[in-house]
Amino acid sequence: xxxxxxxxxxxxxxxxxxxxxxxxxxxxxxxxxxxxxxxxxxxxxxxxxxxxxxxxxxxxxxxxxxxxxxxxxxxxxxxxxxxxxxxxxxxxxxxxxxxxxxxxxxxxxxxxxxxxxxxxxxxxxxxxxxxxxxxxxxxxxxxxxxxxxxxxxxxxxxxxxxxxxxxxxxxxxxxxxxxxxxxxxxxxxxxxxxxxxxxxxxxxxxxxxxxxxxxxxxxxxxxxxxxxxxxxxxxxxxxxxxxxxxxxxxxxxxxxxxxxxxxxxxxxxxxxxxxxxxxxxxxxxxxxxxxxxxxxxxxxxxxxxxxxxxxxxxxxx
Amino acid sequence: xxxxxxxxxxxxxxxxxxxxxxxxxxxxxxxxxxxxxxxxxxxxxxxxxxxxxxxxxxxxxxxxxxxxxxxxxxxxxxxxxxxxxxxxxxxxxxxxxxxxxxxxxxxxxxxxxxxxxxxxxxxxxxxxxxxxxxxxxxxxxxxxxxxxxxxxxxxxxxxxxxxxxxxxxxxxxxxxxxxxxxxxxxxxxxxx
Numbered sequence: 231x232x233x234x235x236x237x238x239x240x241x242x243x244x245x246x247x248x249x250x251x252x253x254x255x256x257x258x259x260x261x262x263x264x265x266x267x268x269x270x271x272x273x274x275x276x277x278x279x280x281x282x283x284x285x286x287x288x289x290x291x292x293x294x295x296x297x298x299x300x301x302x303x304x305x306x307x308x309x310x311x312x313x314x315x316x317x318x319x320x321x322x323x324x325x326x327x328x329x330x331x332x333x334x335x336x337x338x339x340x341x342x343x344x345x346x347x348x349x350x351x352x353x354x355x356x357x358x359x360x361x362x363x364x365x366x367x368x369x370x371x372x373x374x375x376x377x378x379x380x381x382x383x384x385x386x387x388x389x390x391x392x393x394x395x396x397x398x399x400x401x402x403x404x405x406x407x408x409x410x411x412x413x414x415x416x417x418x419x420x421x422x423x424x425x426x427x428x429x430x431x432x433x434x435x436x437x438x439x440x441x442x443x444x445x446x447x448x449x450x451x452x453x454x455x456x457x458x459x460x461x462x463x464x465x466x467x468x469x470x471x472x473x474x475x476x477x478x479x480x481x482x483x484x485x486x487x488x489x490x491x492x493x494x495x496x497x498x499x500x501x502x503x504x505x506x507x508x509x510x511x512x513x514x515x516x517x518x519x520x521x522x523x524x525x526x527x528x529x530x531x532x533x534x535x536x537x538x539x540x541x542x543x544x545x546x547x
Numbered sequence: 548x549x550x551x552x553x554x555x556x557x558x559x560x561x562x563x564x565x566x567x568x569x570x571x572x573x574x575x576x577x578x579x580x581x582x583x584x585x586x587x588x589x590x591x592x593x594x595x596x597x598x599x600x601x602x603x604x605x606x607x608x609x610x611x612x613x614x615x616x617x618x619x620x621x622x623x624x625x626x627x628x629x630x631x632x633x634x635x636x637x638x639x640x641x642x643x644x645x646x647x648x649x650x651x652x653x654x655x656x657x658x659x660x661x662x663x664x665x666x667x668x669x670x671x672x673x674x675x676x677x678x679x680x681x682x683x684x685x686x687x688x689x690x691x692x693x694x695x696x697x698x699x700x701x702x703x704x705x706x707x708x709x710x711x712x713x714x715x716x717x718x719x720x721x722x723x724x725x726x727x728x729x730x731x732x733x734x735x736x737x738x739x
Contacts, residue, residue: 283680
């Protein structure tokens with residue numbers, strides 16, 4: 231084996247990627263080769279140095295935050311998809327009868343003529359101009375929110391600027407809480423609305439409805455809010471509402487998360503009470519969860535929580 | 548009884564959202580870990596994590612079980628990482644399709660940017676070693692960095708990395724050897 235190949239084996243050996251026969255070859259070679267022995271030491275030192283790179287690990291808090299953001303993104307993705315699939319469905323339905331096919335054929339022909347006429351005309355840039363498009367500007371009344379302004383031409387030396395922006399208009403909706411669409415908007419608000427008051431209102435609004443009439447997504451959203459919302463008031467309301475749903479594994483995990491991670495002692499106590507209640511009804515924690523629980527609760531500064539902890543460990547044992 | 552990936556995928560393909568969620572929860576810690584070790588930035592890592600699972604969500608309908616689901620997810624993860632451009636820093640990045648020569652070129656540019664002409668003594672005494680190591684890893688080409696991180700910091704096997712990157716094991720080894728060569732060059736003032 232060439233010296234260079236041996237050096238590669240050295241590197242692979244440090245990664246634990248050598249086959250048995252390669253290990254033997256390397257071992258034999260190292261006995262007789264000073265240079266490779268030095269090289270091996272050198273590589274070990276290098277790996278040691280490289281291991282000092284900043285340590286970054288994913289903790290539960292980061293993972294929960296990432297999941298929370300993902301939920302929002304998936305909701306937006308699903309909303310976009312349902313609009314597209316509805317459109318697709320309508321189009322495919324439209325193409326099912328011969329008369330419609332005929333209408334579409336004529337439309338395509340007319341469209342072709344129109345395109346031809348446009349191609350042979352002098353082209354104009356499709357830019358909204360203030361003087362020529364007063365209607366477009368009339369749309370920008372007080373109701374419209376403008377955001378994400380991005381300049382295409384910010385140089386005013388020629389007296390003009392050009393930019394793009396997004397204009398959104400508030401939508402007013404009135405409906406019954408048991409309406410799935412209303413629930414969908416409120417769930418979205420509960421997870422994504424910036425204003426904690428709005429998040430709280432969304433939870434309280436749905437809290438008036440019986441869990442049987444609520445979408446399963448509502449419960450999942452409540453769990454996410456309980457674990458990740460930065461406002462303790464919102465978390466508390468979400469926890470109160472979550473307790474109305476049947477106790478299950480996801481519910482238990484959320485409660486354990488609150489007990490071991492939440493900064494508010496009131497919420498930790500509330501979660502503990504729920505776990506005690508579940509324990510009385512025969513639900514059990516597994517050994518790992520109990521260990522985690524013991525460990526965390528020994529560190530808790532709140533005496534009342536320590537007292538409750540003893541109760542819960544007795545209940546579960 | 549816990550369902551295996553195949554059952555969950557089939558259910559998720561029919562639109563069952565909780566099955567999709569369960570699939571996400573099975574792999575998302577590893578995905579986030581790779582993204583975090585690659586970017587060293589929590590916000591960027593969360594962005595990449597989100598991008599990965601949005602792609603998984605969009606592509607799941609067309610998943611035909613031609614590879615392991617985990618391999619597919621990690622392949623998406625590595626692709627997303629390789630095409631990542633930090634929103635906070637102006638990193639040097641190349642397209643994943645660029646060939647090896649370009650990566651070499653990129654490394655030398657990055658090295659020029661990082662090495663400021665200080666003597667080894669000045670470097671070791673004046674700078675935090677951890678920071679220098681971080682910069683040295685950052686200076687690797689995306690593929691070298693990705694293979695090195697997956698191997699050294701995440702502990703994947705070369706065979707697994709080859710599957711993730713959709714290339715041969717020999718190619719992974721080549722990237723690893725080059726990464727070590729470059730790191731050695733960059734870090735020699737510290738450990739020599």
